[in-house]
Amino acid sequence: MADWDGAGYAHISGLQRAMATDAVESVSVAGAEHVLDVGCGDGYVTRLIAARVPGGSVLGIDPSPRMIEAARTADDQLANVDFGVGDVTTMAFTRDFDLVVSFNALHWVVDQETAYRHIAAALAPSGRVLVQYVCGGPRPSIENVAMAVAGDVRWSAAFTGFARPYVHIEPGALTSIAASAGLGVTAQSVTDREWDFGSREAFARWCTVGFADWTARLPAADVPDFVDEVVDRYEAVVGRPGLFRFLQLRAELSRRVWNS
Numbered sequence: 001m002a003d004w005d006g007a008g009y010a011h012i013s014g015l016q017r018a019m020a021t022d023a024v025e026s027v028s029v030a031g032a033e034h035v036l037d038v039g040c041g042d043g044y045v046t047r048l049i050a051a052r053v054p055g056g057s058v059l060g061i062d063p064s065p066r067m068i069e070a071a072r073t074a075d076d077q078l079a080n081v082d083f084g085v086g087d088v089t090t091m092a093f094t095r096d097f098d099l100v101v102s103f104n105a106l107h108w109v110v111d112q113e114t115a116y117r118h119i120a121a122a123l124a125p126s127g128r129v130l131v132q133y134v135c136g137g138p139r140p141s142i143e144n145v146a147m148a149v150a151g152d153v154r155w156s157a158a159f160t161g162f163a164r165p166y167v168h169i170e171p172g173a174l175t176s177i178a179a180s181a182g183l184g185v186t187a188q189s190v191t192d193r194e195w196d197f198g199s200r201e202a203f204a205r206w207c208t209v210g211f212a213d214w215t216a217r218l219p220a221a222d223v224p225d226f227v228d229e230v231v232d233r234y235e236a237v238v239g240r241p242g243l244f245r246f247l248q249l250r251a252e253l254s255r256r257v258w259n260s
């Protein structure tokens, strides 16, 4: 997976922040939980959660060293929050956390079964999970459009052997993915969301950070052209420059209780 631009992300992530702020407010905490934030990015959301568990702690992990660097050097640090480089598909926590959360990171993990298995292993026996990420639906996603552009004659040589770096699961698939990890879905919703970046340029800046997997394949001088092509083609999907539409899956899970 590509190393996301942590400093750049801090400047363009109003969208994620608005969504995560909603999600963090909607999760019930007593205030002493030990929490794991998977795919914490620059740690903004992690710190919001830490403020809600003053008697507990939060560990944010992310495989991108530049994201963790941004998380560790942000101005608004709290005593009960820590960050480390880590990947959900290889992390090896065993029964440490009362709550595992993940915001808009898990659609970047193609191997969903492994991700949920490791999340389940990280849970205390009565632990809970809250995840929120982009799921599949009838409308082509921005990532679908990026894959289509990568296949065009101009770009295809740079993308030889390139595997789709994301997955948008169908909402109905979560129950069986979770069950394979010993988790049960206790609540699930899908919201059709939109975010107006206010201009085509602002949307392109956001895409430039979020397209790290694609742009890692390109010379820096070609990145703006690639992003422009994706943004142009995506406009036909949503009908307006600067508009982003996506389906947001939110789910709460816990360990399954098996009846004997």
Ligand SMILES: C[S@@+](CC[C@H](N)C(=O)[O-])C[C@H]1O[C@@H](n2cnc3c(N)ncnc32)[C@H](O)[C@@H]1O
Binding pocket: 001, 004, 013, 016, 017, 020, 038, 039, 040, 041, 042, 044, 045, 061, 062, 063, 064, 067, 086, 087, 088, 089, 102, 103, 104, 105, 106, 108, 109
């Ligand atoms: C859109 S950012 C979300 C960051 C943060 N959770 C937020 O809401 O602002 C997606 C993050 O997922 C991370 N990510 C990608 N693959 C991952 C993996 N295998 N395990 C954990 N995080 C991953 C990326 O490094 C990136 O920081």
